[in-house]
Amino acid sequence: MGAKVVHVSPHDAxxxxxxxxxxxxxxxxxxxxxxxxxxxxxxxxxLVGIYLHGSAAMGCFHPQTSDIDLLIVVKAALADDVxxxxxxxxxELEKQAPPRGIELSVVRESxxxxxxxxxxxxxxxxxxxxxxxQADPAEYIRRMQGTDRDLAAHFMMVRHRGKELPAxxxxxxxxxxxxxxxxxxxxxxxxxxxxxxYFTLNLCRVLAFQEERLLLSxxxxxxxxxxxxxxxxxxxxxxxxxxxxxxGPPMPRNSAAAAGFAQSMLERIQRP
Numbered sequence: 001m002g003a004k005v006v007h008v009s010p011h012d013a014x015x016x017x018x019x020x021x022x023x024x025x026x027x028x029x030x031x032x033x034x035x036x037x038x039x040x041x042x043x044x045x046x047l048v049g050i051y052l053h054g055s056a057a058m059g060c061f062h063p064q065t066s067d068i069d070l071l072i073v074v075k076a077a078l079a080d081d082v083x084x085x086x087x088x089x090x091x092e093l094e095k096q097a098p099p100r101g102i103e104l105s106v107v108r109e110s111x112x113x114x115x116x117x118x119x120x121x122x123x124x125x126x127x128x129x130x131x132x133x134q135a136d137p138a139e140y141i142r143r144m145q146g147t148d149r150d151l152a153a154h155f156m157m158v159r160h161r162g163k164e165l166p167a168x169x170x171x172x173x174x175x176x177x178x179x180x181x182x183x184x185x186x187x188x189x190x191x192x193x194x195x196x197x198y199f200t201l202n203l204c205r206v207l208a209f210q211e212e213r214l215l216l217s218x219x220x221x222x223x224x225x226x227x228x229x230x231x232x233x234x235x236x237x238x239x240x241x242x243x244x245x246x247x248g249p250p251m252p253r254n255s256a257a258a259a260g261f262a263q264s265m266l267e268r269i270q271r272p
Contacts, residue, residue, distance in 0.1 A: 121151065186271075207229075
């Protein structure tokens with residue numbers, strides 16, 4: 001299934017819903033409509049577009065285990081007071097989002113084309129940052145600036161997994177994309193005990209790109225791993241990770257087996 005990439009211009013908020021929308025996202029259409037409308041109200045003519053990516057755009061959104069991933073592109077830098085109003089809106093509206101909330105990055109159009117790596121961002125937010133923002137908004141806004149290598153992977157998916165190719169994003173080099181996804185799993189041997197589903201499926205999709213140049217979701221990466229990784233222990237781990245990711249029973253926590261899987265996958269992936 002092709003990904004759904006959403007470009008919402010300041011004049012057309014209704015493009016959030018079109019062919020390819022997965023049924024599991026239907027309950028959140030009102031949330032997305034409100035997000036677009038309130039983004040327009042705050043950012044006004046500075047807003048270039050809003051782009052949906054991640055599981056919600058690739059047909060594998062699961063309400064209990066997925067967040068909603070958004071890229072917001074603007075023309076010019078945001079003043080601190082605008083950032084404050086925007087994050088106040090996000091944290092209030094997030095009450096209507098799925099349990100894992102939303103993850104968003106605000107970037108300037110000038111870093112999207114030509115693509116800059118590492119990629120500067122204007123603002124970033126996820127549910128993991130909610131407490132820090134609410135405790136001290138001014139300090140959060142002061143600290144939340146810099147570059148984010150993860151954006152290379154997000155931009156790549158927007159360009160290559162979408163039915164509509166947004167002209168605002170230039171091509172991402174294979175070198176930048178590989179570096180981005182490698183950094184996401186580089187600490188998998190230590191991290192897989194804490195986040196077994198995340199690292200199990202991400203290791204699979206990183207290997208799928210390195211070996212076959214496939215751009216896959218976590219769910220698709222797991223399905224690929226079941227075919228490409230032959231040993232029974234790995235297949236059992238991947239199957240359990242897929243089941244939990246899709247809303248099934250929790251993945252058995254076997255730290256030794258998980259660490260061994262991560263080590264073998266990292267050796268096979270090799271650092272780019």
